[in-house]
Amino acid sequence: MDVPIEKLELSIDERRIRNEVGRITQHPAVSPLREPLVTGNKSYSDVTNDINVIHEQGAGLGWWIALAISSSLLLIGLIAGYLTVTVGIGTWGLNRTVGWAFDITNFVFWIGIGHAGTFISAILYLFNQKWRTSINRSAEAMTLIAVMCAGIFPIIHMGRPWLFYWFLPYPNSRGSLWVNFRSPLLWDFFAISTYFTISLVFWYIGLLPDIATARDRARTKFRRKLYTILSLGWNGSNRTWSRYETVYGILAALATPLVLSVHSIVSFDFATSLIPGWHSTIFPPYFVAGAVFSGFAMVMTLMILVRKVMNLEDYITLDHFEKMCKVTLLTGSIVGLAYITELWTGFYSGNPNEIFMIINRVLGPYAWAYWIMFTFNALVPQLFWFKRFRRSIPLIFVLSIFINIGMWFERFVIIMISLHRDYLPSSWTYYLPTTVEAGLLIGSFGLFFTAFLIFLRLFPIIAASEVKGVLKYAKH
Amino acid sequence: MRNTNNELQRYTAAYFSNEDDLKGSTAEARLRGFTIHDVFSPFPVHGMDEAMGLKPSRITWAAFAGGLAGLVTAVVLQIWTSAYDWALNIGGKPFNTPLLFVPVSFELTVLFSGLTSVIVLFYLSGLNPFSKRKSLPGVNDDKFVLVLDHSGASFRKEAADEIFSKYNAEKVVEGDLV
Numbered sequence: 110m111d112v113p114i115e116k117l118e119l120s121i122d123e124r125r126i127r128n129e130v131g132r133i134t135q136h137p138a139v140s141p142l143r144e145p146l147v148t149g150n151k152s153y154s155d156v157t158n159d160i161n162v163i164h165e166q167g168a169g170l171g172w173w174i175a176l177a178i179s180s181s182l183l184l185i186g187l188i189a190g191y192l193t194v195t196v197g198i199g200t201w202g203l204n205r206t207v208g209w210a211f212d213i214t215n216f217v218f219w220i221g222i223g224h225a226g227t228f229i230s231a232i233l234y235l236f237n238q239k240w241r242t243s244i245n246r247s248a249e250a251m252t253l254i255a256v257m258c259a260g261i262f263p264i265i266h267m268g269r270p271w272l273f274y275w276f277l278p279y280p281n282s283r284g285s286l287w288v289n290f291r292s293p294l295l296w297d298f299f300a301i302s303t304y305f306t307i308s309l310v311f312w313y314i315g316l317l318p319d320i321a322t323a324r325d326r327a328r329t330k331f332r333r334k335l336y337t338i339l340s341l342g343w344n345g346s347n348r349t350w351s352r353y354e355t356v357y358g359i360l361a362a363l364a365t366p367l368v369l370s371v372h373s374i375v376s377f378d379f380a381t382s383l384i385p386g387w388h389s390t391i392f393p394p395y396f397v398a399g400a401v402f403s404g405f406a407m408v409m410t411l412m413i414l415v416r417k418v419m420n421l422e423d424y425i426t427l428d429h430f431e432k433m434c435k436v437t438l439l440t441g442s443i444v445g446l447a448y449i450t451e452l453w454t455g456f457y458s459g460n461p462n463e464i465f466m467i468i469n470r471v472l473g474p475y476a477w478a479y480w481i482m483f484t485f486n487a488l489v490p491q492l493f494w495f496k497r498f499r500r501s502i503p504l505i506f507v508l509s510i511f512i513n514i515g516m517w518f519e520r521f522v523i524i525m526i527s528l529h530r531d532y533l534p535s536s537w538t539y540y541l542p543t544t545v546e547a548g549l550l551i552g553s554f555g556l557f558f559t560a561f562l563i564f565l566r567l568f569p570i571i572a573a574s575e576v577k578g579v580l581k582y583a584k585h
Numbered sequence: 586m587r588n589t590n591n592e593l594q595r596y597t598a599a600y601f602s603n604e605d606d607l608k609g610s611t612a613e614a615r616l617r618g619f620t621i622h623d624v625f626s627p628f629p630v631h632g633m634d635e636a637m638g639l640k641p642s643r644i645t646w647a648a649f650a651g652g653l654a655g656l657v658t659a660v661v662l663q664i665w666t667s668a669y670d671w672a673l674n675i676g677g678k679p680f681n682t683p684l685l686f687v688p689v690s691f692e693l694t695v696l697f698s699g700l701t702s703v704i705v706l707f708y709l710s711g712l713n714p715f716s717k718r719k720s721l722p723g724v725n726d727d728k729f730v731l732v733l734d735h736s737g738a739s740f741r742k743e744a745a746d747e748i749f750s751k752y753n754a755e756k757v758v759e760g761d762l763v
Contacts, residue, residue, distance in 0.1 A: 125616075126613065126616040126617065129612065129616055130609055130612045130613050130616065133608060133609075133612045133632055133635055133636050134605060134608050134609045134612065134632075134636075152727065153627060153726065153727030154726050154727040157627075157725075157726045157727065278662060278666060284671065285666075285670065285671060286671060286673075287666035287667065287670065287671060287673075288666075289667075289673070289675055290663045290666070290667050290685065290686055290689055291667070291675060291678060291682055291685045293688075295689070296688040296689055296692075299688070299689045299692040299693070300688065300692050303692040303693070303695055303696040306696060306699075306700070307695065307696065307699045310699060310700065310703050311699075314703065314706075317712075318627070318628070318725065321720060321725045322627075322725040322726060324725075325720060325725050325726070338714045339714070341707065341712035341713055341714055341716055342711065342712055342713065342716025342717070342718035343712065343718075343720070343725075344625065344718050344719065344720040344721070344724065345625040345626055345627060345720055345721075345724040345725055346623045346624070346625055346710070347623060347624040347625065347626060347629075347630070347633050347634070347637060347639075348623060348639065348710070349710040349712070350626065350628075350629040350630075350633070351629075351633075351634050351639050351642055352642045352644055352706050352709055352710055353629065353706065353710075354629050355641075355642040355644045355645060355702075355706075356644055356648075356702045356703060356705075356706045359644065359645060359648045359698070359699070359702045360699055360702070360703070363648075363695045363698055363699050364699075366691075366695070367692075367695050370688070370691055370692065370695075374688055377688070574627060574628040574629075575628065577627055577628040577727075578628040578629065578631075
């Protein structure tokens, strides 16, 4: 072994450079137990292709059929909305006893659906849960659409929806008569508009690198123009990436308390009033857990369909569903605990109105709604204790729809049962929705699915740049 | 890729097929005294900032300032409108009720802070809808590019080529970029 002496005696500078480069390029040890997040042994360009092909290729027959159905539902909603605005709130089944009904039920339901998107995109990001990368994009889109669906209901409930901007504290010609900052309904307005804005920004920032990819690949003139404008001149520079990651972290850190605040404030609409069954301090955590619960159910429903129709089994794997089922189990159990706690605190209060409300809730005219809610939300998710059920796509699909129904009924139960038998027995009533109200609910689902279908055709539905970042998750 | 003096400058761009080679070559080039114009990748590469010698971004301070502005705006707006400009008696409650101003103050803090950090990001990185900036080929797909600046006195072609081949560069392109 004759090694030249000059190769053995590296200069101090050379040794320093080698050590430094070695330190920067070394990989941390990885547990061999780690399962890959993306299956199918994909390369980076496979990821680009798989994801971009979905929105580039012509829409299949299935998409058109789905769009036809969902836009028909939307049309029903538009007709119902037209009747509401032109004729008035009298077209609804509301009356003096039941002042809030279907509209606020739908509002709380849709706001809750939105929470899972922010949970996945912000909270799981802060906890470094890398599996979120395959589902965060579509979950965030779902959030935005759900918040839009939610926003419609309080606005049309105002009776004069064209004056909804009176909610803003702007100097006006009425003396400047200011808005009432002590009202939870005004807090709602600020919470939801902030939530929508921040969610939109968060979603768009996440989309930027993927829009740039779509821009580079665009073949039609329309798409090239659209993506050139929307990509804002993104060029993948690491100086930009560095700032981008900082801002992404800031937005995640802001969105986390924000999402908790939104449903807490929605729950204040009820909790700050003196209605039995509403006036309760457990409402904020109970509502937030319920929101994440219902949101995850909706994410699972949508993802099962998207994964199947778009052939994304390698990206949205069974492990994803298993993890989402665990979140659903946890939040569902919190919700179940809250139901039982409500019954207990009602009895323990010693307040005859509270005790009556509890009995009326469990055994009264709307007991059917209560037991649908209890079964679907507190009992059904307990099946997810078993691994076999957490990994069975058909079962998850059915259960997620049950949970969606159950969570809609939760809001119906809270609102309706407390209102329909108030302090004055002569004004007791049994509320039933009119066709117009049912039409609005159907229409909101139409809007939700129509907007989601358009999103599928316009943007990369999986965060390709983030998936590329976790491609080697189990390999190093 | 901002160039303030608008002169044509010579650059050498080396294309790599994976992030490890990019990171290694960038760190090595920087430590050997090359001026790194920029590095391009399809996703944020962990540890790249250190390899490039970038300092942590100060956008967090902008976010803090934005949040503070939002908080002050909300507190002043609510107290002034509710207790001073036209105080309304609502349910016999006091006019100045700071506890009830917490939710809106929180929301505006978050809103201002989030929007400020995004606007600062757009400004610093030159991101805007009218931008004519294009990516280097493949950067948004699967290519990792290190761009070295010739303008520094330190640029030595042979040394650069040695680094590129050590880290398996797929191709090396020389050119003028504005």
